[in-house]
Structure formats: structure tokens, C-alpha cells
Amino acid sequence: MDGYEVKKVMDQVHISSEMQEEVIMNIQRRMEHGNKNTNAWNWRRIATAAAAFALAAGAVSFPVRAFVASVVQERMESVPEEEMKDLNDMVQSQHDVLADGFSRAYSDSEKERSKALWQAYENGTFPEKVIAQVDSAEAVPEGTLCYIRATGVFNLPAQEMTDEEMLQIIDFQHKMSYAVEVQAAAAEAQEKTARLEKAVQDANGISRDEAVEIAKKQLMADLGDKAAELELMTTSAGSGASLLDASDYSEVDFVGESKAGVIYDVGFGNPDTHAPYGYFIDAVDGSILYTYK
Numbered sequence: 001m002d003g004y005e006v007k008k009v010m011d012q013v014h015i016s017s018e019m020q021e022e023v024i025m026n027i028q029r030r031m032e033h034g035n036k037n038t039n040a041w042n043w044r045r046i047a048t049a050a051a052a053f054a055l056a057a058g059a060v061s062f063p064v065r066a067f068v069a070s071v072v073q074e075r076m077e078s079v080p081e082e083e084m085k086d087l088n089d090m091v092q093s094q095h096d097v098l099a100d101g102f103s104r105a106y107s108d109s110e111k112e113r114s115k116a117l118w119q120a121y122e123n124g125t126f127p128e129k130v131i132a133q134v135d136s137a138e139a140v141p142e143g144t145l146c147y148i149r150a151t152g153v154f155n156l157p158a159q160e161m162t163d164e165e166m167l168q169i170i171d172f173q174h175k176m177s178y179a180v181e182v183q184a185a186a187a188e189a190q191e192k193t194a195r196l197e198k199a200v201q202d203a204n205g206i207s208r209d210e211a212v213e214i215a216k217k218q219l220m221a222d223l224g225d226k227a228a229e230l231e232l233m234t235t236s237a238g239s240g241a242s243l244l245d246a247s248d249y250s251e252v253d254f255v256g257e258s259k260a261g262v263i264y265d266v267g268f269g270n271p272d273t274h275a276p277y278g279y280f281i282d283a284v285d286g287s288i289l290y291t292y293k
Contacts, residue, residue, distance in 0.1 A: 071124040076178040087179035094152040101153045110161055117166050121174070127167035147172060196243045196262050196283075203260040205284040208241035214286050215241075215266035215279045222291070223277075230268035230277060241266045243283065252280070252290050259284035267292075 106114060117125075131154075132146040140146055140155045145165045147154055154169055200206075206214075212232065219227045232240045242265040246258040259282055267278030280290035 072122055072174060075126060076174065079175060079178075084175075084179040084182055087176050088183040090149055091152075091176055091180055101151075103153060103155045104158070107160060110166065113163065114166055114170075117163060118170055121167060121170045125167070127164055127171050129164070129168065131168040131172045145169075192245070193243060196245060199260045199262050200243070200283045203262075203284045205260065205262070206264075206281075206286045208239050208243070208264065210286065211264035211281045211283070212240040212266055214281055214288075215264075215268075218279060218288055218291075219268060219277070227268075229270055231271055233267040233269050233276065233278070241281075244280075249280070254280070254289040256282070256287060256289055258282050258289060263289060 132141075132144065133149055134140055134146050134155075135148075136150045137148055137153075137155075140148065143157050143159075145155065145157055145161065145168065157165070216227075216232075219230065223230075234240055235242055244263050244265055246254075246261045246263050249263075262283040264281040264283050265278060266281060267276050269276050275293075277293040278291075279288050280292075281287070282289055
């Protein structure tokens with residue numbers, strides 16, 4: 001999520017600016033505990049957590065619910081990348097089997113409780129443990145809930161499952177689905193970035209570093225000494241400039257037209273309030289097309 005998107009997200013949270021700052025600072029302190037790399041803020045997670053926190057406290061109105069695609073999104077994003085890759089590889093390897101089957105049918109009671117537990121999960125009720133996984137049906141412990149990786153089947157105990165067991169199944173189903181979506185989105189993002197980079201190269205455009213320097217100079221011109229209070233927001237790749245397709249931001253009132261349809265988003269943030277301030281910069285001639293704050 002780039003700085004401009006964070007700004008739009010927080011504008012949807014219908015609480016006072018003072019409460020926004022208090023909530024975000026609270027979340028950020030938790031996230032930074034034990035993390036020395038405080039400059040590489042994960043703005044998506046901060047904004048999501050802040051909105052979820054405010055929503056849970058009953059301090060915000062309905063529109064934020066659309067953004068808090070839920071606390072589930074936060075949970076999914078907390079899963080280690082290697083685990084997500086492993087889950088995606090497992091799902092892809094199951095193309096010749098009927099995955100996500102069950103060793104027995106749910107009882108009527110389990111069916112009813114499953115509906116309620118799915119809703120509870122979406123609202124943040126998660127299992128205490130993760131589901132056990134085994135490689136093959138031969139390795140299934142008798143009477144134990146587990147997931148058989150080779151066949152894609154949930155092995156259910158003969159007796160009525162507990163809420164914890166059913167939540168473990170729901171949790172694993174979410175993780176598998178998310179893992180596939182993440183890998184597909186990553187491939188799409190890489191393809192899009194390559195296309196945008198080629199467009200910049202073909203137009204003899206500016207580099208990411210040049211865009212950052214342009215933004216820093218403009219920030220100083222706009223804010224003077226107050227510019228020192230802001231820090232550069234970095235992407236997951238460590239860059240201070242996100243390469244964007246200008247057509248994806250048609251609702252933005254640009255000062256001029258993007259020369260090659262490609263822009264850099266360079267954002268800054270106050271480490272205390274986390275309020276974003278940034279620029280859309282034309283990737284060809286370096287002109288400032290838009291300022292958000």
C-alpha cells in the first residue's frame with residue numbers, strides 16, 4: 001500500500017484526528033516492539049490494525065468495515081512468507097485430486113455450528129492452535145483431526161468436533177486460499193512493474209532515486225524546517241518510490257498529464273503521528289503532478 005492509499009484509508013475512518021493519531025501510535029508501538037528497523041514502516045498493516053482497533057472499540061462508523069477486510073487479512077499477512085509459499089506449492093500439486101474434501105460428512109450440529117464459527121472467525125475469533133498436517137493417509141493418527149497433504153483431505157475424528165477443531169479447519173482453508181491469491185498477485189505485480197519500468201526506460205525517464213530526491217526538495221520547499229520532522233516511507237523492497245500506473249488513479253486531480261502514463265509515489269510520514277505527506281511525480285520529466293497530505 002502506497003502513501004496515497006494510506007491517506008484514503010484513514011479518511012474512511014470516521015473518528016477525530018486526535019483519536020486517529022492515538023490509535024495508530026498505539027498500534028505502531030506494538031508493531032515496533034523489538035524491531036530496530038523503524039524506518040521501514042509497513043503502512044498497510046498499521047492502517048489495517050488501526051482501523052480494526054477503532055472498529056472493535058465501537059469508535060468508528062460503518063464505512064471502515066469495507067476496509068477492515070478484516071482482522072483476518074491481518075492474520076493472513078502475519079503468516080511467514082515461506083509457509084505461504086509451501087501452502088501454495090501444496091495446493092498446486094493437488095491439481096489431480098479433489099482437494100479440501102472431508103473423511104466424513106459433518107453432522108447436523110456441526111453444520112449449524114460451522115456457520116456461526118465462520119462468522120466468528122471473520123470477526124476475529126481464531127483457533128488457539130494450527131491444524132496438524134500429515135503427508136499421507138497412512139500417517140494419520142487414529143481419531144485425530146489433521147490435513148492430509150497428498151490427498152487434500154481433512155481427516156475428521158469420529159466424534160463430534162469441538163469449536164477449536166472446527167476453527168482450525170476454517171483457519172487452514174483461509175490460509176490455503178490466501179496463499180494461492182498471494183502468489184498469483186505477486187506474479188501479476190511483477191509483470192506490471194516490469195511493464196512500467198520498460199515504459200520509463202523507453203521514454204528515458206528518471207530513476208526511483210531521482211524521484212526521491214525531487215520529492216525531498218519539494219518537501220523542503222513546502223514545509224521548510226518542518227520537513228525535518230518527516231521520514232521517507234519505504235516499500236517492502238526498500239525503495240522510497242513506488243512505481244504506479246497513472247490510469248489506476250483517474251480520480252486524482254493531477255496538475256498535468258503523465259508523459260508516459262507512469263508515476264512515482266514518494267511518501268513521507270511523521271514518526272509520532274504517522275500522518276502521510278507525499279507526491280505523485282511524473283516518471284519521465286520529474287514534474288510534481290499531485291501533492292497529498
